[in-house]
Amino acid sequence: MENLNKHIEHTLLKQDATKEEFEKLFAEAIENKFLGICVNPLYVSLAKEKLANTDVKIVTVVGFPLGANKPEVKAFETTQAVKDGADEIDMVINVSALKNKDYNFVQKDIETVKDACLDKPLKVILETDLLTKEEIKIACEICIKAKADFVKTSTGFVKGGVGAKVEDVELMHKTVAPHGLLVKASGGIRDRETAINMLKAGAERLGTSSGVKIVTQ
Numbered sequence: 043m044e045n046l047n048k049h050i051e052h053t054l055l056k057q058d059a060t061k062e063e064f065e066k067l068f069a070e071a072i073e074n075k076f077l078g079i080c081v082n083p084l085y086v087s088l089a090k091e092k093l094a095n096t097d098v099k100i101v102t103v104v105g106f107p108l109g110a111n112k113p114e115v116k117a118f119e120t121t122q123a124v125k126d127g128a129d130e131i132d133m134v135i136n137v138s139a140l141k142n143k144d145y146n147f148v149q150k151d152i153e154t155v156k157d158a159c160l161d162k163p164l165k166v167i168l169e170t171d172l173l174t175k176e177e178i179k180i181a182c183e184i185c186i187k188a189k190a191d192f193v194k195t196s197t198g199f200v201k202g203g204v205g206a207k208v209e210d211v212e213l214m215h216k217t218v219a220p221h222g223l224l225v226k227a228s229g230g231i232r233d234r235e236t237a238i239n240m241l242k243a244g245a246e247r248l249g250t251s252s253g254v255k256i257v258t259q
Contacts, residue, residue: 043238043241046234046237046238046241046248046256046257047074047075047076047077047253047257048075048076048077049077049237049241049245049246049247049248050074050076050077050078050237050247050248050250050253050256050257051076051077051078051079051080051099051101051226051228051247051248051249051250052067052070052071052074052076052078052079052080052250052251052253052254053079053080053081053228053249053250053251053253054067054079054080054081054251055080055081055082055103055106055107055197055198055199055251057082061088064081064085064088064089065088065092067079067081068088068089068092068093068098069092070253070254071093071096071098071253072093072096072098074253074254074257075097076098076253077098077099077247078098078099078100078101078129078130079093079098079099079100079101080101080102080103080132080249081100081101081102082102082103082106083102083103083104083119083122083123083126083128086100086102086123086126086127086128087126087127089127090126090127099129099130100127100128100129100130101128101129101130101131101132101165102123102128102130102131102132103131103132103133103134103167103197104116104119104120104123104131104132104133104134104155105119105133105134105136105155106132106133106134106167106197107134107197107198107199108134108137109133109134109135109136109137109167109169110136110137110138113150113151113154113155114154116133116151116154116155116158117154117155117157117158118158120133120155120158120159121158124158124159124160124162128162129162129163130162130163130164130165131155131159131162131163131164131165132165132166132167132194132226132249133152133155133164133165133166133167134167134169134197135148135151135152135166135167135168135169135181136148136151137169137172137173139151140173140177140180140181140184141177145180145184148181148184149184149187149188152164152166152184152185152188152190153188153189156188156189156190163191163192164190164191164192165190165191165192165193165194165226165247166181166185166188166190166192166193166194167194167195167196167197167228168181168182168193168194168195168196168214169195169196169197169200170195170196170206170207170210171196171200171203171204171205171229172200172203175210175213178210178213178214179213179217181193182213182214182217182218182223183217185218185223186217186218186221186223190223191223191224192223192224192225192226192246192247193214193218193223193224193225193226194225194226194227194228194247194249195207195210195211195214195225195226195227195228195229196228196229196230197228197229198228198229198230198249203229204229204230205228205229205230205231206227206228206229206230206231206240206245208239208240208243209243211225211227211240211243211244211245212243212244214244215243215244215245216244219244224246224247225244225245225246225247226245226246226247226248226249227240227243227245227247227248227249228248228249228250229249231248231249231250231252231256232250232252232255232256233252233255233256233259234255234256234257234259237250237256
């Protein structure tokens with residue numbers, strides 16, 4: 043498959059990552075012409091500086107990694123991230139509320155962040171390792187109602203979690219595609235074969251820290 047780089051968000055979300063590691067990430071994104079980078083909010087401003095005059099999108103995360111902040115806190119994070127130069131926002135769904143079947147709260151949570159995004163695309167991280175297939179489908183349907191732009195599989199932070207699975211990506215794509223939403227597969231995508239399988243399953247974006255390895259294999 044050609045142009046894999048144009049599907050990749052080159053990702054660094056480790057809590058112990060250094061400034062030097064982020065600068066390396068940005069340089070690799072430019073060199074490999076990746077679609078975007080994904081970093082924690084603190085490093086959005088640095089990304090904006092280092093990626094100026096490039097086509098690399100700056101993606102950041104809010105409510106990360108648990109999704110358990112109040113909606114207004116997630117919205118504040120989003121507003122600040124957009125001010126700092128983020129092009130896209132990846133928010134973590136409130137998994138607890140979803141498990142409690144408090145679907146109105148889950149929808150309102152997403153809508154609150156969507157409003158704070160202004161014109162920036164919003165991806166909603168479902169954390170599929172923690173959900174049943176039925177819950178994945180319900181979460182996707184809520185994202186449709188809340189007018190999100192993408193659904194995303196995983197944070198990559200669930201202990202013992204697999205991350206993105208082909209069958210989950212297929213289910214997500216089947217549910218949201220008729221309504222114009224896209225799918226981002228993230229978590230455990232470490233080689234070219236896995237990346238291609240995720241795209242074939244319906245993913246439009248790939249969140250991975252192994253982008254360089256994937257495109258040079």
